[in-house]
Amino acid sequence: xxxxxxxxxxxxxxxxxxxxxxxxxxxxxxxxxxxxxxxxxxxxxxxxxxxxxxxxxxxxxxxxxxxxxxxxxxxxxxxxxxxxxxxxxxxxxxxxxxxxxxxxxxxxxxxxxxxxxxxxxxxxxxxxxxxxxxxxxxxxxxxxxxxxxxxxxxxxxxxxxxxxxxxxxxxxxxxxxxxxxxxxxxxxxxxxxxxxxxxxxxxxxxxxxxxxxxxxxxxxxxxxxxxxxxxxxxxxxxxxxxxxxxxxxxxxxxxxxxxxxxxxxx
Ligand code: SF4
Numbered sequence: 001x002x003x004x005x006x007x008x009x010x011x012x013x014x015x016x017x018x019x020x021x022x023x024x025x026x027x028x029x030x031x032x033x034x035x036x037x038x039x040x041x042x043x044x045x046x047x048x049x050x051x052x053x054x055x056x057x058x059x060x061x062x063x064x065x066x067x068x069x070x071x072x073x074x075x076x077x078x079x080x081x082x083x084x085x086x087x088x089x090x091x092x093x094x095x096x097x098x099x100x101x102x103x104x105x106x107x108x109x110x111x112x113x114x115x116x117x118x119x120x121x122x123x124x125x126x127x128x129x130x131x132x133x134x135x136x137x138x139x140x141x142x143x144x145x146x147x148x149x150x151x152x153x154x155x156x157x158x159x160x161x162x163x164x165x166x167x168x169x170x171x172x173x174x175x176x177x178x179x180x181x182x183x184x185x186x187x188x189x190x191x192x193x194x195x196x197x198x199x200x201x202x203x204x205x206x207x208x209x210x211x212x213x214x215x216x217x218x219x220x221x222x223x224x225x226x227x228x229x230x231x232x233x234x235x236x237x238x239x240x241x242x243x244x245x246x247x248x249x250x251x252x253x254x255x256x257x258x259x260x261x262x263x264x265x266x
Pocket of ligand 1: 030031032034037039084085121
């Protein structure tokens, strides 16, 4: 059958074997326009306020499509929501989750059931009803690349109505408190360099120091430091190497000083 909602499965370093689910229209819809985005630039119509919502319920074919793929991958590790932009912009996100939970229950798995995972860029988490939805996912991968407003504007280029970075960090602290104990939060931090003399990348000490302090407050289960792996939206940014990733992990560990927070690079 033609595929409308799913991608992969792909082998992901951070998630294992993962089936991607897109809950957004077939064009990019996001509250950010990150310089490193691998989907490309967010165009004028696709860059929306965190208050913006689309009502896009799953059609009957979503269940059929999921079953048709998942019966072939009984060893799947993750059913992962979040492609084509920011998935929390879809008012019907939980309708997709309910179907995925139901399909997962009915199928046989060769190891443990795949996790129900959500990617979010964290820009909508200051809304109570969005955190209420997000916390229902078993594994939440929340973006936080920056902890200063200058870096936020340069790196993520948020919609003008986006909350400032302190409010984003506060909402992550709230989310962590509100999540059920058996659900897990990972902070995903993409760190990059720049070829442009007048563009300061987020790989700068002030940002990394503030990030460490933000992570200490959020107390996520995991922090995943990674870098650009595909063609970025802007030509002037490029990946940091593994040596730098390892230095950043050590640096953030020193600031955070919490053995319950696992910090790794990918
Ligand atoms: S938040 Fe994600 S989808 Fe949106 S611009 Fe940034 S990298 Fe791309």
